[in-house]
Amino acid sequence: MMFDLGLLGVPIAGAPMAGGTSTPELTAAVSGAGGLGFYGGAYLTPERLREDIRAIAALTDAPFGVNLFVPEEIPFDEAAFAEYRDRLAPLAERLGAPLPEHVPFTDDHFDAKVQVLIDERVPVASFTFGCPDAATVARLHAAEVFVVGTVTCVDEALIARESGVDALCAQGVSAGGHRGTFGILDADPGIDTLPLLTGVADAAGLPVIAAGGVASRDDAIALLEAGAAAVQVGTLLLRCPEAGTKQAHRDALADPRFTETVTTRAYSGRLARGLVNEFIAAYSDAAPPVYPQVNTLTGGIRRAGSTDPDVINLWAGTGFRAAQAVPAADVVAALSP
Numbered sequence: 001m002m003f004d005l006g007l008l009g010v011p012i013a014g015a016p017m018a019g020g021t022s023t024p025e026l027t028a029a030v031s032g033a034g035g036l037g038f039y040g041g042a043y044l045t046p047e048r049l050r051e052d053i054r055a056i057a058a059l060t061d062a063p064f065g066v067n068l069f070v071p072e073e074i075p076f077d078e079a080a081f082a083e084y085r086d087r088l089a090p091l092a093e094r095l096g097a098p099l100p101e102h103v104p105f106t107d108d109h110f111d112a113k114v115q116v117l118i119d120e121r122v123p124v125a126s127f128t129f130g131c132p133d134a135a136t137v138a139r140l141h142a143a144e145v146f147v148v149g150t151v152t153c154v155d156e157a158l159i160a161r162e163s164g165v166d167a168l169c170a171q172g173v174s175a176g177g178h179r180g181t182f183g184i185l186d187a188d189p190g191i192d193t194l195p196l197l198t199g200v201a202d203a204a205g206l207p208v209i210a211a212g213g214v215a216s217r218d219d220a221i222a223l224l225e226a227g228a229a230a231v232q233v234g235t236l237l238l239r240c241p242e243a244g245t246k247q248a249h250r251d252a253l254a255d256p257r258f259t260e261t262v263t264t265r266a267y268s269g270r271l272a273r274g275l276v277n278e279f280i281a282a283y284s285d286a287a288p289p290v291y292p293q294v295n296t297l298t299g300g301i302r303r304a305g306s307t308d309p310d311v312i313n314l315w316a317g318t319g320f321r322a323a324q325a326v327p328a329a330d331v332v333a334a335l336s337p
C-alpha cells in the first residue's frame with residue numbers, strides 16, 4: 001500500500017540533510033518516533049545510497065523518505081567561475097587546500113539514484129532544486145513510492161502538480177540549508193512559511209508539508225492549523241546525537257558569537273541559509289550562480305577547514321537558537337500537537 005501523510009502517528013517530518021548531516025540513525029529515529037524521517041541522498045554514490053537505505057530499513061519498520069537534488073545544466077560561466085576561484089586562492093593557500101582549475105558538471109547520478117529508490121521501494125521520495133518529469137514520477141508510482149516535490153512559490157507548486165507529485169513540501173524563506181528554488185539563476189521568491197503554505201495549498205490542491213523556521217510546538221501548531229498535512233524541521237535536529245553534524249557546526253549553533261543567518265551562494269553557487277561567519281562575510285558578494293561547480297570548487301577548503309566555524313558552511317534556519325542537544329525522538333515529541 002502506498003504511503004499517505006494521514007497515516008503518520010505524529011505530523012512531524014525530519015528534513016533530509018545531505019552532505020553528512022543525515023544519517024540512517026537520524027532518519028530512523030524520527031520515523032521510529034512516529035514522524036516521517038527523510039534521508040538526504042544527494043552527493044552520495046548510488047551504491048552508498050542503496051546501503052544507507054538498507055541501513056534505515058534495518059533500524060525501523062516505520063515509513064521513511066529519501067531526498068534527491070534534481071539536476072539542472074545551464075551554460076557554464078567560465079569567466080565568473082575563474083574570477084571566484086582567484087578570489088578564494090589566498091584562503092586555499094593558507095589552509096593548504098586544493099583549488100581545482102577545471103570542475104566538470106555533474107548530475108549527481110540522478111537517474112541511477114532514482115532507480116535505487118525504485119529498486120528499494122522506498123516509501124517516500126522527495127525532490128528539491130526542481131521537479132522530476134511526469135515519466136519519472138510515474139515510474140516511482142509504479143513502485144508504490146509516494147512522491148513529494150519541494151517548492152518555494154506558487155508557480156513551482158503548479159509545475160510540480162503537473163508532474164503528478166502526491167504532495168508538496170513548501171519551503172519558506174527562513175529554512176536552513178539550500179533553497180529549493182527550481183532555477184539556479186532564479187531570484188529567491190523569499191516567501192515566509194505560513195503564506196507560502198496557504199498559497200500553494202490553495203493553488204495546487206495537494207497535501208502540503210510546511211518547512212522553514214519552525215522553532216517551537218506553537219510554530220508547528222500554527223502551520224498545522226493553517227492546513228499543513230505535516231511540519232518539517234531540519235535545524236532543530238542539527239544538535240541531536242544521531243545527526244552527523246560536524247562538532248564545529250554543533251558548537252556554533254549554541255555560540256553567542258553567531259547571531260544571525262543569511263542566504264548566500266558563497267559555498268555552492270546556489271542560495272542556502274547559514275549562520276554568518278567569516279567565509280560568508282568575505283565571499284558572498286563575489287560568489288557567482290554557478291552550481292554545482294562552485295560547490296565542488298569550495299569542497300577542498302571546507303574539508304581542510306572542517307574544524308573551523310569560520311570556514312565551513314554552518315547551515316541553519318532562523319530558529320537556530322532553539323536547537324537542543326537532545327535525542328531526535330525528544331525533538332519530535334516536543335513538537336507534537
Ligand SMILES: Cc1cc2nc3c(=O)[nH]c(=O)nc-3n(C[C@H](O)[C@H](O)[C@H](O)COP(=O)(O)O)c2cc1C
Pocket residue numbers: 015016017018019021040041042067127128150171174175176177178180211212213214232233234235236315316317318319
Ligand atoms: C544542514 C541542512 C541540510 C539540508 N539539506 C537538504 C537536502 O539535502 N535536501 C532538501 O530538500 N533540503 C535540505 N535542507 C532543507 C530542509 O529540507 C528544510 O527545508 C529546512 O531544514 C527547514 O527549515 P529549518 O531548518 O528552519 O527547520 C537542509 C537543511 C539543513 C539545515
